[in-house]
Amino acid sequence: MKKFFSLVLLFIVAFGNSANSQEIDKVVSIVGNNIILKSEIEGQYAQYLAQGNKPDNTIKCQFLHQLLTQKLLAQQAVIDSLDVTEDEVDDNINNRLRYMSNQAGGQEKLEQFLNRSLLQYKEEMRPTIREMLIAGKMQRKLTENVDVTPNEVKRYFDSIPADSLPNFNTEVEVGEIIFQPKLTDEEKKPFYDRAEQLRQDIIAGKDFGTMARLYSQDPGSAGEGGEMPFADRATFVKEFSAIAFKLKAGEISRVFETDFGYHFLQVLERRGEQVRVRHILITIVPTEASLLRAEKLADSVYNLVNTKKLDFYTAAAVYSDDKETKYNGGMILNAQNVQTRTTYIPIDQLDAGIFTAIDTLEAGEYSRPSRFAAPDGKNAYRFVFLKSRTAPHQANLEQDFAKIKDAALEDKMDRVVSEWFDTRRKSSYIRINDEFQTCDILKVWQ
Numbered sequence: 036m037k038k039f040f041s042l043v044l045l046f047i048v049a050f051g052n053s054a055n056s057q058e059i060d061k062v063v064s065i066v067g068n069n070i071i072l073k074s075e076i077e078g079q080y081a082q083y084l085a086q087g088n089k090p091d092n093t094i095k096c097q098f099l100h101q102l103l104t105q106k107l108l109a110q111q112a113v114i115d116s117l118d119v120t121e122d123e124v125d126d127n128i129n130n131r132l133r134y135m136s137n138q139a140g141g142q143e144k145l146e147q148f149l150n151r152s153l154l155q156y157k158e159e160m161r162p163t164i165r166e167m168l169i170a171g172k173m174q175r176k177l178t179e180n181v182d183v184t185p186n187e188v189k190r191y192f193d194s195i196p197a198d199s200l201p202n203f204n205t206e207v208e209v210g211e212i213i214f215q216p217k218l219t220d221e222e223k224k225p226f227y228d229r230a231e232q233l234r235q236d237i238i239a240g241k242d243f244g245t246m247a248r249l250y251s252q253d254p255g256s257a258g259e260g261g262e263m264p265f266a267d268r269a270t271f272v273k274e275f276s277a278i279a280f281k282l283k284a285g286e287i288s289r290v291f292e293t294d295f296g297y298h299f300l301q302v303l304e305r306r307g308e309q310v311r312v313r314h315i316l317i318t319i320v321p322t323e324a325s326l327l328r329a330e331k332l333a334d335s336v337y338n339l340v341n342t343k344k345l346d347f348y349t350a351a352a353v354y355s356d357d358k359e360t361k362y363n364g365g366m367i368l369n370a371q372n373v374q375t376r377t378t379y380i381p382i383d384q385l386d387a388g389i390f391t392a393i394d395t396l397e398a399g400e401y402s403r404p405s406r407f408a409a410p411d412g413k414n415a416y417r418f419v420f421l422k423s424r425t426a427p428h429q430a431n432l433e434q435d436f437a438k439i440k441d442a443a444l445e446d447k448m449d450r451v452v453s454e455w456f457d458t459r460r461k462s463s464y465i466r467i468n469d470e471f472q473t474c475d476i477l478k479v480w481q
Contacts, residue, residue: 096474191443216325333404
């Protein structure tokens with residue numbers, strides 16, 4: 036609850052729900068035609084304190100520095116005719132409010148806390164979120180054509196003192212091809228029939244909430260009588276969303292299928308572009324026959340790849356049922372470093388099953404297909420490819436060129452942005468109130 040309170044407190048203060056005192060709402064800085072209110076600084080400081088940090092007024096200097104940066108970028112974006120769409124603003128706001136609703140325990144509780152509807156609150160947030168997104172787009176434009184040559188990478192590496200070079204633990208590049216069991220219509224029929232029977236019982240008069248608690252196999256909603264909080268279309272998988280936003284309040288849907296199994300739902304309430312529903316899920320459990328077919332396909336594809344009749348990357352794109360990796364040639368990305376999309380993964384971050392599969396492999400080898408429990412708990416088959424294994428070492432250009440290139444590129448982009456700011460600050464009208472004149476970090480703005 037403390038985490039939720041700190042997040043909401045930031046939005047309350049930053050978007051106009053703070054105490055209506057002239058002292059808090061006074062202008063603390065002017066950047067061109069834009070102003071920065073003290074309420075914006077105090078909002079970020081309130082979040083800082085609510086997260087358990089010790090009081091430190093100097094941190095407000097950093098908050099003002101960030102806001103000045105955002106204002107200057109947004110002003111340049113207007114000059115360069117950069118803008119963001121209403122859909123981009125809506126998506127960002129909806130994601131924030133979805134997180135806040137989850138933390139609060141539902142939309143109704145969040146609205147009670149805010150003392151207003153989320154539709155009203157979205158409109159209050161919109162100008163600030165728009166400016167933030169536009170500033171981000173402007174900063175990306177500044178660096179979109181920045182790249183580094185091999186010589187620049189080497190110069191960057193040579194500039195790092197030898198005693199400051201990082202040490203890397205054992206890292207591997209690993210791929211996998213997953214074969215999920217696929218049931219025939221006949222094999223799926225008992226699960227469909229089970230869902231349809233529950234639906235008919237409810238239509239005949241049995242209580243939806245009680246039936247959901249007793250029989251629904253959705254662990255997230257069964258205990259709540261199948262009820263789910265208000266949500267927009269993006270919250271649900273597309274098949275669920277299509278049904279939920281088509282029905283009127285009180286209507287019960289037909290039985291339909293998603294990746295999770297067979298569902299039917301009832302719309303409880305519609306509110307603008309959000310809906311509150313309850314549903315019952317019957318999961319589809321793989322049959323032994325479907326598992327046997329998946330095992331045979333896994334063995335067949337493994338033999339093609341292992342005998343070089345089909346390369347691993349093509350096999351993954353054609354046969355893998357894992358949406359996370361099949362469009363990446365089957366290669367697993369480093370989950371701790373998603374932005375760079377690197378395939379180098381420290382050995383201690385590997386899934387236990389993957390670690391066991393590659394433990395005795397040499398680079399370039401494949402594990403035999405084996406049954407495993409997928410993240411959804413269902414059994415499937417897979418085989419694993421060990422592309423490379425790097426021993427622990429201190430950073431060097433030969434083994435770590437890709438990592439060093441990323442660092443060199445980031446350094447160059449930082450310099451490009453810094454140079455742009457140096458130029459723009461000199462040609463822009465900027466005024467900062469006396470109470471912030473002693474901030475060292477703000478001296479570049481004066």
